[in-house]
Structures are given as C-alpha cells and as structure tokens.
Amino acid sequence: MAKKEAAIDALLSENRVFEPSRDFRSRALWNDPSIYERAAKDPEAFWAEQAASVSWLRKWDRVVEWNPPWVKWFLGGKLNAAYNCLDRHVEDGGGDKVAYYWEGEPGEERVLTYRDVYLEVCRLANGLKSLGVKKGDRVAIYLGMVPELPIAMLACARLGAPHSVVFGGFAASALRDRINDAEAKVLITADGGYRRGQVVPLKQNAEEAIRECPSIRHVVTVRRTGGDHPFTAGRDLWYQDLIAEQPAECPPEPMDAEDLLYILYTSGTTGKPKGIVHTTGGYMVGVATTHRFIFDIHDDDVYWCAADIGWVTGHSYIVYGPLANHATGILYEGAPDWPDKDRLWSIVEKRKATILYTAPTAIRAFMRWGPEYPDKHDLSSLRLLGTVGEPINPEAWVWYWKYIGTERCPIVDTWWQTETGMILITPLPGITALKPGSATRPFPGIEADIYDEHGHTVGPGSGGYLVLKRPWPAMFRTIYKDPERYVQTYFSKYSPDVYLAGDGAKRDDDGYFWLLGRIDDVMNVAGHRISTYEVESALVDNPRVAEAAVVAKSDPEVGQAIVAFVTLKAGQVGDQTVATELREHVAKVIGKIARPHAIIFTDDLPKTRSGKIMRRLLRDVAEGRQLGDVTTLANAEIVEQIRDMASVRTGED
Numbered sequence: 001m002a003k004k005e006a007a008i009d010a011l012l013s014e015n016r017v018f019e020p021s022r023d024f025r026s027r028a029l030w031n032d033p034s035i036y037e038r039a040a041k042d043p044e045a046f047w048a049e050q051a052a053s054v055s056w057l058r059k060w061d062r063v064v065e066w067n068p069p070w071v072k073w074f075l076g077g078k079l080n081a082a083y084n085c086l087d088r089h090v091e092d093g094g095g096d097k098v099a100y101y102w103e104g105e106p107g108e109e110r111v112l113t114y115r116d117v118y119l120e121v122c123r124l125a126n127g128l129k130s131l132g133v134k135k136g137d138r139v140a141i142y143l144g145m146v147p148e149l150p151i152a153m154l155a156c157a158r159l160g161a162p163h164s165v166v167f168g169g170f171a172a173s174a175l176r177d178r179i180n181d182a183e184a185k186v187l188i189t190a191d192g193g194y195r196r197g198q199v200v201p202l203k204q205n206a207e208e209a210i211r212e213c214p215s216i217r218h219v220v221t222v223r224r225t226g227g228d229h230p231f232t233a234g235r236d237l238w239y240q241d242l243i244a245e246q247p248a249e250c251p252p253e254p255m256d257a258e259d260l261l262y263i264l265y266t267s268g269t270t271g272k273p274k275g276i277v278h279t280t281g282g283y284m285v286g287v288a289t290t291h292r293f294i295f296d297i298h299d300d301d302v303y304w305c306a307a308d309i310g311w312v313t314g315h316s317y318i319v320y321g322p323l324a325n326h327a328t329g330i331l332y333e334g335a336p337d338w339p340d341k342d343r344l345w346s347i348v349e350k351r352k353a354t355i356l357y358t359a360p361t362a363i364r365a366f367m368r369w370g371p372e373y374p375d376k377h378d379l380s381s382l383r384l385l386g387t388v389g390e391p392i393n394p395e396a397w398v399w400y401w402k403y404i405g406t407e408r409c410p411i412v413d414t415w416w417q418t419e420t421g422m423i424l425i426t427p428l429p430g431i432t433a434l435k436p437g438s439a440t441r442p443f444p445g446i447e448a449d450i451y452d453e454h455g456h457t458v459g460p461g462s463g464g465y466l467v468l469k470r471p472w473p474a475m476f477r478t479i480y481k482d483p484e485r486y487v488q489t490y491f492s493k494y495s496p497d498v499y500l501a502g503d504g505a506k507r508d509d510d511g512y513f514w515l516l517g518r519i520d521d522v523m524n525v526a527g528h529r530i531s532t533y534e535v536e537s538a539l540v541d542n543p544r545v546a547e548a549a550v551v552a553k554s555d556p557e558v559g560q561a562i563v564a565f566v567t568l569k570a571g572q573v574g575d576q577t578v579a580t581e582l583r584e585h586v587a588k589v590i591g592k593i594a595r596p597h598a599i600i601f602t603d604d605l606p607k608t609r610s611g612k613i614m615r616r617l618l619r620d621v622a623e624g625r626q627l628g629d630v631t632t633l634a635n636a637e638i639v640e641q642i643r644d645m646a647s648v649r650t651g652e653d
C-alpha cells in the first residue's frame with residue numbers, strides 16, 4: 001500500500017501535464033485545436049453547424065435571439081426529442097443497436113436495443129394519452145435506475161408533456177413539494193427500488209406525498225420489487241398493465257424549439273427548490289454536441305455515465321445526449337459497493353465499457369477501498385474517463401488516471417450545472433493537455449470569465465466569480481413560475497447579459513480554469529447540491545428545535561459535510577439521542593443525502609445586530625480555524641461557547 005501511495009505522490013510531484021497520446025489524438029473526432037478559434041470567431045455559425053446533429057421537422061429560421069437575460073435558440077424550428085433519440089435511428093436501420101445494457105442491483109440484466117426502447121416508449125406514450133396526458137401537461141417521475149425511467153421520460157417527450165424527474169433518494173415531502181410546484185397530473189413510480197440490498201419504498205413514499213398533491217389524477221407504478229401495495233381504484237395503475245394493450249405506434253408531437261422539454265428541481269439559497277426549465281431545440285443541440293465531442297463517441301463505444309438519472313447529469317448524459325448520438329450505454333441500478341466493492345469494475349469488464357463518467361466523491365471512495373478491487377478485473381476496454389459534480393482534488397485525479405485508466409486514458413473533468421444543461425468547461429480529449437484538478441478551458445463557442453466584485457476580469461492566479469458572457473443553446477430559460485428569481489439569482493450581480501454561475505474560480509498562466517467551489521449558501525455534498533436553508537428548515541420543523549444554522553465543512557470523502565448548529569427550546573436537552581433524532585428527522589424530510597454529519601448544540605447562534613446569523617463564523621468553528629472578525633456581532637460571547645461546544649460534537653457519522 002505504502003508503495004502504491006508513493007507512486008501517486010510521485011505522479012503528483014512531477015507537476016506533469018498529461019498530453020493526449022498520439023493514438024488517441026489520431027482517432028479522436030476533434031483533434032485540431034483551431035476549432036476554438038473558429039467557434040470564437042463566429043459562435044452563431046458554430047452552433048448553426050452543430051444544429052445539423054438534430055433532425056428538424058421544420059428547420060429553424062434564426063440561430064439565436066438574445067434579449068438579456070432572456071434567450072431563444074433555433075427560432076421557428078420544430079422537432080421532437082424522442083424522435084431524435086429513437087425513431088430516426090430505427091428508420092436509418094440502427095434499431096438493433098443496443099441502447100442500454102441494464103444491470104439490476106440483485107444481479108438481473110436486460111439488454112434493450114433502440115427498437116425495444118422505441119416500441120415501449122410508444123406504448124407508454126399511448127398509455128399516458130389514455131389517461132388524458134397531452135401536450136403541456138406535467139408528469140412527475142419518481143423511480144430508481146430502471147429502464148422504465150428513461151422510457152418514461154421519452155414517452156413524455158414524445159407527447160410534449162414536460163417531465164419532472166424527482167431523484168429516488170428524496171423523501172415524501174421533497175417529492176410532494178416538487179409535484180405541487182409543477183402541478184403534475186400523473187406520477188410514474190415503482191413499488192420499490194433496490195439499494196444496498198434493501199428495498200427503497202418508492203410507492204409508500206409516493207402515497208405519503210400525494211395525500212397533499214391535489215393535481216395528481218393517476219399514479220402509474222412499475223412492478224419492480226414485488227409485495228402488496230394499497231391501490232386506489234380509478235387512480236392507480238400498474239405500468240405493466242397500462243402498456244400491455246397499447247399499440248406500438250404513436251406519432252411524435254411536433255414541438256417548437258422553445259417548447260418546454262422538462263423541469264428539474266435544484267437547490268438554491270432559499271428553502272424552495274428551483275424548477276429549472278429546459279426547452280427542446282437548443283437543449284438537444286447542446287447535449288448531443290457536447291456528448292459526442294467531449295466523450296469522443298464512436299460507433300463501437302460502450303459508454304457508461306454512472307450518475308443517477310434523477311440529476312441533470314443523467315438527463316443530459318445518460319438519456320438525451322447519448323441516445324441522440326445513437327450510443328450504447330450502461331445503466332446500473334444500485335450501489336457501487338454491492339454486493340462488494342468491485343461491482344463497477346465487474347460491470348466494466350462484463351460489458352467491455354470504453355468510457356466511464358463518474359463523480360469525484362465516487363473516485364475518493366474507490367481510493368479508500370484500495371486498488372485491489374479494480375485490479376481484480378480486466379479494465380483494458382476503457383479508453384476515456386470523465387468526472388463531474390465537484391472539484392476533483394489532484395490526488396483523486398491521479399489515482400483515477402493510474403488505477404482505473406491504467407495510465408492510458410485521458411480524463412475529462414467537466415464543469416457544468418443543472419442550469420447550464422450541458423457541459424461548458426472541459427478538456428477535449430484529443431486536443432487538450434490535462435492538468436490534474438483543472439477543468440481546463442471553455443468548450444468551443446462558450447465564453448467564460450472570472451470577475452472581481454466590481455465586474456472586472458481578474459488576472460491569473462487570483463480567485464473571483466465565474467461568469468458566462470454569451471448564451472449557449474442548452475441553457476435554462478427560466479425558473480418555473482418564478483421568472484423574477486431567474487433574473488435576481490443569475491443576472492443581477494453585474495449586468496443582465498452576464499450569467500453568474502455561483503462558483504468561485506481562478507485561471508492560471510495558461511488560461512486554464514480551476515473551480516474553487518460554491519460562493520453562496522449552497523453545499524455540495526457527495527456531488528449533490530443542497531442548500532443550507534433547506535436543512536435548517538427541516539431542523540426547525542422538529543418541535544424540539546428553536547433555531548438552527550447549517551454550514552458545510554470540508555471533508556476528504558464527500559467533499560463537503562453538513563454541520564448543524566442547533567439551539568433547542570427551553571427544557572430540551574441536547575444529548576446523543578436528540579442528535580440522532582434530529583439527523584433522522586432531516587433524512588425523513590429531505591432524504592438521506594441531507595442528513596447532517598454532525599450536530600452541535602448551542603445556547604444561541606452568533607448574530608449581527610440586525611439579527612442575521614453569521615454563518616462565516618460558524619464555518620470557522622466547523623473547520624477548526626481561527627475565528628474571523630467578531631466585532632459586528634450582537635452577542636460576541638456566544639462564539640467562545642460554541643467553539644468549546646464544537647469539541648464535544650454530538651451525533652457524528
């Protein structure tokens with residue numbers, strides 16, 4: 001082990017830049033660096049050219065209309081996303097190609113060709129139609145990683161009914177809030193899902209959620225785990241029964257380029273999740289282009305994005321991008337360490353995966369488990385690796401390079417967001433010299449910059465705010481039912497034509513971008529965005545709690561760990577049992593991903609004279625740092641007490 005760590009240290013200390021190999025470069029779809037200048041000179045022409053990757057029912061009249069901060073792409077164009085992902089490939093004779101190799105956590109497998117997916121999407125679309133779903137109606141989808149998830153999304157897209165996928169790890173109340181905001185008419189769920197050998201009770205959670213969802217008319221349930229479930233006559237249907245009698249032909253709805261494709265909720269700095277709105281034409285062009293060229297997709301590739309479809313990574317790079325590109329993908333239902341810590345590597349070997357895209361958190365877990373797990377398997381099919389979701393520390397990057405890519409595979413560290421819809425800062429694997437820990441450069445046609453507080457570009461080496469200065473096709477169009485928040489959150493700091501990403505960044509002397517993490521009260525726990533406010537609301541929802549403040553603390557494994565400072569109501573005692581109760585309470589309200597790592601009980605919270613909680617000081621306490629300026633505090637004495645309390649943490653993982 002020590003020897004292996006020394007090998008990683010040696011790679012790191014070389015300060016090496018990793019050039020693409022001659023072989024990789026010669027076979028890559030894009031290997032001429034002039035693509036950057038060409039796109040920068042005329043971005044509209046560049047995107048117009050890329051728009052040919054999509055089949056249009058009616059060709060667009062205009063590439064882009066930028067009315068800051070409002071944008072429209074491919075104006076006048078008509079298309080259907082499901083047609084682009086399925087029908088056109090089947091029509092072109094590509095129906096027999098595998099769309100997904102699916103692997104259930106307990107060990108079952110399914111191989112679905114493009115034709116299989118096409119036929120089932122048509123049946124389900126007809127089934128949904130029979131339930132009254134039509135263009136413009138919202139459909140909520142709450143499923144685990146089963147083939148029915150992409151099928152349900154595409155059935156909605158076929159009908160022009162925007163979907164709102166809710167991650168299967170969310171709890172009932174999180175599901176309820178999202179259904180209510182979208183006013184979804186139908187919910188598609190499953191009786192359960194498998195995770196680490198346990199059954200996640202999806203239908204039970206759904207039942208609890210929809211008790212308070214007046215818009216839901218029908219619940220369609222996929223039979224996955226079995227068992228008895230309460231069924232409400234007239235409202236409930238089994239997925240399998242619904243599609244059984246349906247014809248396998250269903251004309252795709254012609255959609256305007258700017259018609260809504262989906263809503264996906266993400267955390268912001270308030271307790272109310274934001275419904276990020278993606279439309280059809282620009283999104284399809286953006287995800288198809290970036291997927292093809294960043295992952296260098298060739299016809300024989302077996303591409304595996306190991307994210308969950310419940311997040312944007314899965315929407316763009318498991319469903320819409322790869323299927324638009326007629327790629328073969330892998331879908332895995334369960335946990336990477338079930339039944340053992342080599343599960344992913346056994347799937348790579350079995351399916352001869354050529355491309356693997358995962359999160360730094362997962363890579364850090366692999367590191368901790370040790371190289372003996374990948375070493376047990378033949379990973380020689382891999383030729384390209386990717387990461388997404390949080391900054392990757394150079395050590396994890398080098399480990400990924402050495403033990404998974406066996407020093408042959410370029411790594412694309414891709415920066416983007418739910419809002420951006422597509423990858424924006426990334427290496428191009430046949431062109432870019434890689435530096436561990438840097439997402440390198442903006443994709444061709446993208447203009448990113450780093451600003452100081454006053455909107456001036458900062459020089460190399462200095463940190464600042466990451467901004468985007470030109471619209472891109474897959475960018476979100478608004479926040480569902482809240483355009484004001486769209487303007488306020490993203491386009492008000494500088495000017496309406498400058499998008500504030502919410503991340504800190506710096507550039508080095510070569511112009512490479514280094515992402516530094518969030519600059520707002522959004523935490524990034526194991527690659528998942530969670531707002532401090534959401535966790536605080538969940539805590540104060542418990543009758544014992546008077547007040548709570550939540551901060552993130554850096555953590556070697558999950559990136560950031562949640563630390564909650566809690567003041568209890570009079571008469572309550574903050575002991576281990578209460579801490580456990582509160583942690584479980586948050587898991588119940590939001591989901592396990594938001595469960596605080598540590599709870600620290602205090603008599604009061606540090607506040608300014610206007611009553612604002614000083615999270616900055618709490619962050620210092622959580623990190624064990626020297627405390628910053630306390631002179632503006634109304635209750636300075638409390639800080640000392642909190643610092644002492646922090647050493648007797650309660651309820652830590």
Ligand code: PRX
Nearest residue numbers: 388389390391413414415416417418515529
């Ligand atoms: O802070 C950045 C981080 O994840 C945030 C976006 O989260 P979400 O909308 O959930 O989408 C995640 C998957 C696209 C960003 O604001 N982030 C994402 N990718 C990277 C990253 N931070 C550093 N490097 C990345 N490659």
